[in-house]
Amino acid sequence: MKANINRGLLLALLVSSPCVLADRVATLPEDRAGELQPVAQPNLEGQPEDISTVLVEARAQVDALLQSRAAATELADAYGDLGSLYQIHQLGQAAERCFENAVQLAPDSFRWAYYLAWVTLQSGRNDLALQRFETARKLDPDYAVLTLRMADAWLDLNQQDKAQAAYQAVVDVEGLQAASRYGLGQIALLRRDYAQAVDYLTQVLALDPAATRVHYPLAQALRALEQNDAAREHLAQLGNDLPVARDPLVEELQALQSGARLYFSRAMKAIRKHDYAAAVTAFEQGLQRDPENPDARVSYARSLYLAGDTDAARAALEAMLVAQPEHVTGRFLLAVLQDESGATAAAVSDYTRVLELDPAHAGANFYLANYYFRQGKYDAAALHYARAVAADARNVPARLLQLAALQKIPVKDVILRQQLETAVQQVPEQPLFVVRLISLLCTSDAPDARDPAEALRLAERLVGEQAFPPYRELLALAYAATGDFGQAADTQEVLLSVAVWTMPGEAARLEKGLSAYREKRLPEEGVLPLLPAVQVPPLDATAVFRDYPTARPY
Numbered sequence: 001m002k003a004n005i006n007r008g009l010l011l012a013l014l015v016s017s018p019c020v021l022a023d024r025v026a027t028l029p030e031d032r033a034g035e036l037q038p039v040a041q042p043n044l045e046g047q048p049e050d051i052s053t054v055l056v057e058a059r060a061q062v063d064a065l066l067q068s069r070a071a072a073t074e075l076a077d078a079y080g081d082l083g084s085l086y087q088i089h090q091l092g093q094a095a096e097r098c099f100e101n102a103v104q105l106a107p108d109s110f111r112w113a114y115y116l117a118w119v120t121l122q123s124g125r126n127d128l129a130l131q132r133f134e135t136a137r138k139l140d141p142d143y144a145v146l147t148l149r150m151a152d153a154w155l156d157l158n159q160q161d162k163a164q165a166a167y168q169a170v171v172d173v174e175g176l177q178a179a180s181r182y183g184l185g186q187i188a189l190l191r192r193d194y195a196q197a198v199d200y201l202t203q204v205l206a207l208d209p210a211a212t213r214v215h216y217p218l219a220q221a222l223r224a225l226e227q228n229d230a231a232r233e234h235l236a237q238l239g240n241d242l243p244v245a246r247d248p249l250v251e252e253l254q255a256l257q258s259g260a261r262l263y264f265s266r267a268m269k270a271i272r273k274h275d276y277a278a279a280v281t282a283f284e285q286g287l288q289r290d291p292e293n294p295d296a297r298v299s300y301a302r303s304l305y306l307a308g309d310t311d312a313a314r315a316a317l318e319a320m321l322v323a324q325p326e327h328v329t330g331r332f333l334l335a336v337l338q339d340e341s342g343a344t345a346a347a348v349s350d351y352t353r354v355l356e357l358d359p360a361h362a363g364a365n366f367y368l369a370n371y372y373f374r375q376g377k378y379d380a381a382a383l384h385y386a387r388a389v390a391a392d393a394r395n396v397p398a399r400l401l402q403l404a405a406l407q408k409i410p411v412k413d414v415i416l417r418q419q420l421e422t423a424v425q426q427v428p429e430q431p432l433f434v435v436r437l438i439s440l441l442c443t444s445d446a447p448d449a450r451d452p453a454e455a456l457r458l459a460e461r462l463v464g465e466q467a468f469p470p471y472r473e474l475l476a477l478a479y480a481a482t483g484d485f486g487q488a489a490d491t492q493e494v495l496l497s498v499a500v501w502t503m504p505g506e507a508a509r510l511e512k513g514l515s516a517y518r519e520k521r522l523p524e525e526g527v528l529p530l531l532p533a534v535q536v537p538p539l540d541a542t543a544v545f546r547d548y549p550t551a552r553p554y
Helices: 002-016 049-068 072-088 092-105 110-122 126-139 144-156 160-169 177-190 194-207 212-224 228-235 248-258 260-272 276-289 294-306 310-323 328-341 344-357 362-374 378-391 396-408 413-426 431-443 452-465 469-481 485-502 504-518 541-547
Strands: none
Touching: 049 072, 049 260, 072 092, 072 110, 072 248, 072 260, 092 110, 110 126, 110 144, 110 248, 126 144, 144 160, 144 177, 160 177, 177 194, 177 212, 194 212, 212 228, 248 260, 260 276, 260 294, 276 294, 294 310, 294 328, 294 541, 310 328, 328 344, 328 362, 328 541, 344 362, 362 378, 362 396, 378 396, 396 413, 396 431, 413 431, 431 452, 431 469, 452 469, 469 485, 469 504, 485 504
């Protein structure tokens, strides 16, 4: 109870009497005074208590970073987060100052530059908003809704030609079709092109029937065309809702209204610093405000695991899946936990369920393939490894194990050659695929797979890049495969003279290879250059929980 009283007293002091306590956000330390704008403490009277608490905590975070002389990017994010909260809770002036500071500290951040321009537009200062949107556009020219925002500003300034060109530029962009047509309809109405205005505004209502404000300009255009009955029908439906424009950054702002996003964002920052205990705490605070957020609950479970509490992570995932049984990432991570604990049947069941929901899921395909490979079910293993590679072309273990599975089925050498050539093309920096391709091109009995000339070219390139003994042995094999046994013997002899000292365990095998070349024949199977063994790697659940990507962490 005492802790609650102290917290309430602190909140009251910060909210009602900002001058009572030091507030570096408003006064600024001397070393920041010439760089940043002071942000006056806004009046939080009338804000719900939980929102006031979130705002005070976010401001305290900025204050603490100012005191500790934190790095510019970290301080920029804290100012940006505080500005986001102020903006969504109708504290626009304080929000703008925060975004100005975020932009000053992180001039390459599109997010803060865009929010600063958007806040300016919301306040009706169109000229300044356009300048700020231009700055943001240089950072991300592909953020299409920015063009729509600029068109809105130009239209408010009656710069119709610029507005029209901007609206036309995004008229077919998904999520912007209705809003851009609304702008074009207004321009047509201003230009007294009533037929075109009716056409555009009718399209708006077809795309977004909830945009009830559109009925008024549409009624004006219809009345000008002397379609009075239709005009009256639209006036009777008049409301205040504008067409919705899909704006992911603004939608993220709107998500802050619950207060949870601040804590989720704080948790992700802690994860990036590998401070998983802090991430757990922040996720718990956020989930108190947004308990049904399935993505945040999964991220919370990941944080619990990385903080060392496997049982709590499992319980968190299982609880989330009761409410959201088709959550792909949650189901996959639970499968990984089952796999790690030795509950193989449960893991396979969960991996299979993930693939029913998302057949291209790289992780589930890879780990299910590993299971089949260990079971000797090489057909199934090869299939799932192939799907894992299709999802991530740079998944080297999946490619190597796919090839190993294909060899155990077995498949024709020409198929192996095609697979290896694709791997060399897509992962050129990985020599393991080149090594295997050279060996196949030299030793295959299939005419459509054997190609000693290509093998020699590849081997010469390998040795030219790095004169590694196994590469030199492959070069000797390639010479022999092309019929140049003299060069093969010379290359092998030099390699053998070095191997006696550096690889004594391989000297006997290399001597047999040299004898074969002197006899003008290829070495036998056991004498050929050794290829690195391919084995199913052990499951590293920590790496999965730490690194496996997710589209929405909260």
